[in-house]
Amino acid sequence: MTVTALGNNDLSTRTAGVRSSVRPRFVARPLLYGALVLCALLTLLPFLWVISGSLRSLDEIRSDPGAWLPQHVTLDNFVRLFKTEGFGQFMGNSVVVAAIVVIGNIVAASAAGYALAKLDFAGKRLAFGTVMVAMMVPFTAVFVPQFVITVDMGLADTLAGIALPSVAMPLSVFIMRQYASSIPEELLEAARIDGAGEFRIFFRIFLPLAGPAVATITIMSFLASWNYFIWPLIVAQSTSSYTLPVGLAATSQAAAHVTDYGLMLAGAIVVMLPVLILFLFLQRYFVQGISGSGMR
Numbered sequence: 001m002t003v004t005a006l007g008n009n010d011l012s013t014r015t016a017g018v019r020s021s022v023r024p025r026f027v028a029r030p031l032l033y034g035a036l037v038l039c040a041l042l043t044l045l046p047f048l049w050v051i052s053g054s055l056r057s058l059d060e061i062r063s064d065p066g067a068w069l070p071q072h073v074t075l076d077n078f079v080r081l082f083k084t085e086g087f088g089q090f091m092g093n094s095v096v097v098a099a100i101v102v103i104g105n106i107v108a109a110s111a112a113g114y115a116l117a118k119l120d121f122a123g124k125r126l127a128f129g130t131v132m133v134a135m136m137v138p139f140t141a142v143f144v145p146q147f148v149i150t151v152d153m154g155l156a157d158t159l160a161g162i163a164l165p166s167v168a169m170p171l172s173v174f175i176m177r178q179y180a181s182s183i184p185e186e187l188l189e190a191a192r193i194d195g196a197g198e199f200r201i202f203f204r205i206f207l208p209l210a211g212p213a214v215a216t217i218t219i220m221s222f223l224a225s226w227n228y229f230i231w232p233l234i235v236a237q238s239t240s241s242y243t244l245p246v247g248l249a250a251t252s253q254a255a256a257h258v259t260d261y262g263l264m265l266a267g268a269i270v271v272m273l274p275v276l277i278l279f280l281f282l283q284r285y286f287v288q289g290i291s292g293s294g295m296r
Contacts, residue, residue, distance in 0.1 A: 104167025113176025
């Protein structure tokens with residue numbers, strides 16, 4: 001009887017312990033989800049206001065700027081945007097600049113990241129240290145010398161002059177180097193033993209495995225180049241070289257120096273859409289690339 005009683009007491013104690021451990025988890029999970037939903041809503045509020053503002057007339061925006069819902073939904077802002085003189089050229093310029101920056105970052109960062117992670121050469125640590133230092137230098141510190149070099153090379157007022165300074169961003173090199181470091185060395189050594197050269201290993205083995213890192217670089221470099229404003233504003237000295245953000249800022253204030261907020265908000269929607277679409281297609285690889293590069 002005593003043994004049975006002790007056994008029952010043991011069982012009841014364990015059951016109570018399990019219940020007490022389950023209860024905090026059961027309570028904490030809804031609280032966590034609620035906090036995440038709240039953070040998501042706070043993050044989306046500015047975007048929702050931009051969407052709402054783009055569907056309102058200019059008079060309605062000026063009369064009640066803080067309204068969240070339009071009284072009369074209209075697409076007039078988008079119609080005027082697409083009819084704006086030079087809009088097609090601004091869009092085409094942005095696409096060209098973004099393509100140059102994305103392709104340049106993929107090629108340069110992949111080669112540099114592979115070399116810094118998997119090859120031994122003199123000055124390797126110095127080269128990687130230079131990349132790390134370049135990541136910490138603010139754009140304002142190199143803005144003037146970068147502009148002087150661009151002018152001396154005859155690239156002012158050209159799309160190449162806008163794109164070339166960002167074709168090998170230090171952050172892209174760092175991400176690719178970190179991802180390359182996670183690839184087993186034995187896999188590459190096996191290919192070398194079979195007689196494969198470094199170029200063949202790079203193109204046939206490394207690049208297919210580095211898909212998530214390439215997707216990460218694609219999203220980040222596209223986002224940076226697509227949202228360029230200050231640099232294209234300085235380098236592009238004529239409207240023929242304006243990118244979309246610069247062109248929209250110029251045309252929205254063209255009428256008697258009065259800001260057309262409806263046109264600006266509609267333009268913001270158009271500028272955001274390509275980035276959102278690209279991220280939706282590559283988000284799974286983007287998360288894998290960030291995880292594999294150690295940027296957690």
